[in-house]
Amino acid sequence: MKNTLTLIEAQQKIERYCAYQERCHIEVEEKLKTMGMIPAVREILISQLIESDYLNESRFAQLYARGKFRIKKWGKIRIQKELKARKISEYNIKLALKEINLDDYLQSFYALFEKRCEAVKNEKPALRKKKIFDYLVYRGWETSLIYEALNDID
DSSP: OOOOOOHHHHHHHHHHHHHHSOOOHHHHHHHHHHTTOOHHHHHHHHHHHHHTTSOOHHHHHHHHHHHHHHHHOOOHHHHHHHHHHTTOOHHHHHHHHTTSOHHHHHHHHHHHHHHHHHHTTTSOHHHHHHHHHHHHHHTTOOHHHHHHHHHTTO
């Protein structure tokens, strides 16, 4: 026999889920699907979460951008791509990227660049540059910034 939740039980469970950490609409939608909620109930619960401020796309995007930059050292391109994948609006993505201080951004880039240079210092110059470039592009740093830094190591 399948265990079914009442609307109130589902609401309490999803509120706890959102209170634990910031969530985006997609994550909440998926959680409600796994709880076996029908589309009409999912819509009701999501609108209640928004009204009671458990779910806030702007807040999620800002915290996500700050966290991924500070902890994982991601560049703006990677953060933007990940937010788009979570169907965050263009407005909120721009708002989130403004959370990153330019001085901190450049400082992190150059620290990461130096760290990578040190890691591949024994490679041939061309291969070394390629490895540094690929590493930084994967992490979402702007190619213009990477090329500028690579030109300085000649």
